[in-house]
Amino acid sequence: MDLNSLRQFLVVARLEHLSRAADELRIAQPSLSRTIARLEGELGTPLFDRGGRLRLNETGRLFRGYVERSLGELEAGRRAVAEAASEGVRTVRLASETFLTLTGPLAAYKRAHPSVEVELQWSPAEDMARRLRAQDVDLCVASQPIHAEGLEQVRLLDEAVGVGTRLDHPLAGRTAVSIDELADQPFIIAREGHWQRRLFDRLFTARDLTPKIVCEVDELSAIAGLISAGLGVSLVPAFARRAAIRAPLAWTAVDSPDCRRTLTLFWGADSHLSTAARLMRTTITGWNWLTAEAQENGG
Numbered sequence: 587m588d589l590n591s592l593r594q595f596l597v598v599a600r601l602e603h604l605s606r607a608a609d610e611l612r613i614a615q616p617s618l619s620r621t622i623a624r625l626e627g628e629l630g631t632p633l634f635d636r637g638g639r640l641r642l643n644e645t646g647r648l649f650r651g652y653v654e655r656s657l658g659e660l661e662a663g664r665r666a667v668a669e670a671a672s673e674g675v676r677t678v679r680l681a682s683e684t685f686l687t688l689t690g691p692l693a694a695y696k697r698a699h700p701s702v703e704v705e706l707q708w709s710p711a712e713d714m715a716r717r718l719r720a721q722d723v724d725l726c727v728a729s730q731p732i733h734a735e736g737l738e739q740v741r742l743l744d745e746a747v748g749v750g751t752r753l754d755h756p757l758a759g760r761t762a763v764s765i766d767e768l769a770d771q772p773f774i775i776a777r778e779g780h781w782q783r784r785l786f787d788r789l790f791t792a793r794d795l796t797p798k799i800v801c802e803v804d805e806l807s808a809i810a811g812l813i814s815a816g817l818g819v820s821l822v823p824a825f826a827r828r829a830a831i832r833a834p835l836a837w838t839a840v841d842s843p844d845c846r847r848t849l850t851l852f853w854g855a856d857s858h859l860s861t862a863a864r865l866m867r868t869t870i871t872g873w874n875w876l877t878a879e880a881q882e883n884g885g
Contacts, residue, residue: 587628589660591621592653595633596720598622599642599650602634651719658721662858676702678862681709681717682727683781684806687743687825687849691873695866702862710779718854724863726852727870729781736855743825743849743875747785750813750822750835757819758836765789765842772800772818774809781847782806782821789845810835823847849875 598607598618608615626633633646642650682688685706696704707723714726715734726732727742749768751757757771769790776783790797800818803809809820813835822837851870853859859867 587625589657591625592657594618594621595625596650596653596657598640599633599646600716602640602642604640654716654719658719658854658857661721676862677705678702678725678860678866679705679707679723680725680727680866681707681714681723683709683711683729686807687729687823688727688870691870694873695869698869699862699865702865704866711781711784712779714852718852718857721854721857724853724857724859725867725870728850728852729847730784731848732850732852737852738855739853740851740871741848742851742870742873743847745824745847745849746839747782747821747823747845747847748837748839749819750810750837751819752814752816753834753836755819755836757838760838762839762841765793765795765840765845768819768840769795769797772798774801774803774812774818774820775799776806776809777802777804780806785845785847786821789840789842792844821845 594607594611594613597611598604601607601610604618604622605615608618611618622633629649631645632643633649635641635643680688685692685708692704692706696702709717709723709726711728711730711732714723714728715732715737717723718726719736732739749757749763749771757763757767773786775786786797801812803812809822812818813820821840822835824837851867853863853867
């Protein structure tokens with residue numbers, strides 16, 4: 587049961603598709619199939635159900651947790667040795683669903699620690715627990731809840747999410763708007779996986795409404811420009827209203843207590859964080875988020 591086989595198993599377990607896993611690993615599919623079969627033979631039980639489509643079974647999910655933690659510990663050991671040998675690991679790896687909100691603390695961190703290399707990686711919230719357990723990243727910032735064991739967390743910011751429109755839009759002069767009133771509006775929204783899309787789907791599904799989506803985007807920074815061009819409206823967090831500097835928009839509150847975003851910093855409860863990662867955690871958690879939010883809201 588070599589490390590390479592275990593790493594390959596994790597990719598197959600994540601994708602539940604042999605050909606896509608083989609493409610990601612850049613190996614031949616027959617070779618990958620033999621690796622998985624050999625691993626199952628060593629364990630004496632199937633890890634996947636193969637009825638039509640490959641599915642990780644209950645035993646496979648159990649084994650995946652142990653593999654993630656084991657490989658994560660090995661990576662932690664490597665980084666700990668590197669830190670001891672070089673008097674400090676000079677790289678910190680941060681994953682997030684969006685980095686617009688983090689530009690302030692990240693800039694402060696680089697000013698204070700210019701020699702540290704900061705690796706930023708986009709990640710959907712559903713992948714963060716796995717990546718933290720495997721120690722692929724040191725820290726994660728999510729804009730939606732992560733329900734998983736073995737994580738520590740600090741809430742950074744809880745803010746309202748409103749609807750952004752053109753300045754001449756009929757909703758622009760309103761104090762608040764209901765979800766029912768938004769059902770017929772043309773929405774520009776993020777693709778699945780983004781926190782904004784999850785909130786959007788949750789709001790309308792809870793009310794048994796089918797929203798009108800006219801554009802799905804990967805580049806959240808493009809949404810303000812598309813709204814300004816008159817192509818539709820979108821959900822916009824209070825913190826992101828500074829985008830109106832480049833593309834003037836109106837922001838109207840949504841009359842719903844669950845139309846909010848909670849920004850949270852996560853790290854592995856049993857992870858060995860390098861000095862660089864601990865310093866970044868201190869910078870992010872120590873950032874004056876309330877003042878920053880008030881400034882964004884004109885307070």
